[in-house]
Amino acid sequence: MKILLPLTAALLALPASAIAAPHEGSAFIHDYDADHDGQVTRAEFDAARAARFQATDVNKDGWVSEEEYVGEYRARLEQQLAASGQSEEKKEEERQRQIRQAHVRFGVLDKDKDSKMTEAEYDASGARAFAEQDDDRNGIVTATDAAATAARQLAARQAKDKAGR
Numbered sequence: 001m002k003i004l005l006p007l008t009a010a011l012l013a014l015p016a017s018a019i020a021a022p023h024e025g026s027a028f029i030h031d032y033d034a035d036h037d038g039q040v041t042r043a044e045f046d047a048a049r050a051a052r053f054q055a056t057d058v059n060k061d062g063w064v065s066e067e068e069y070v071g072e073y074r075a076r077l078e079q080q081l082a083a084s085g086q087s088e089e090k091k092e093e094e095r096q097r098q099i100r101q102a103h104v105r106f107g108v109l110d111k112d113k114d115s116k117m118t119e120a121e122y123d124a125s126g127a128r129a130f131a132e133q134d135d136d137r138n139g140i141v142t143a144t145d146a147a148a149t150a151a152r153q154l155a156a157r158q159a160k161d162k163a164g165r
């Protein structure tokens with residue numbers, strides 16, 4: 001549970017467009033903006049996703065197993081953990097939590113539940129992720145889209161929090 005700082009109240013008073021892109025939106029652009037022009041086209045996104053699928057399918061049989069999927073994620077996670085200043089105990093906690101979530105994600109992405117993630121299943125989740133970020137639906141995710149998406153997600157979380165109270 002994150003502690004809400006008093007700053008949050010001030011941010012909430014601003015119109016959505018005035019809120020700078022928080023981490024999530026900019027992380028999407030950071031991850032997929034191959035030519036570093038500050039925006040992600042559908043072509044950039046698809047190329048990066050295709051490359052990641054190929055890299056994840058370690059034994060090159062055309063589909064990604066749960067082991068391959070979690071293995072690829074684990075490698076990236078270890079890099080992040082190595083770069084973080086957390087204690088070993090905290091890192092181990094984070095590692096277990098994230099790996100558990102990766103297994104859950106695989107189950108969700110494997111739509112037909114045959115324990116194989118095909119490229120079509122992988123692409124379907126990518127298409128959803130891109131559409132989620134591309135606020136104005138023009139096929140390019142700009143910082144403006146990312147900020148609008150982040151504001152929308154924040155509002156949805158707050159509405160959910162309120163409903164839960």
Ligand SMILES: [Ca+2]
Nearest residue numbers: 033037039040
């Ligand atoms: Ca770009």
Ligand SMILES: [Ca+2]
Nearest residue numbers: 057061063064
């Ligand atoms: Ca494979």
Ligand SMILES: [Ca+2]
Nearest residue numbers: 110112114116
């Ligand atoms: Ca499948």
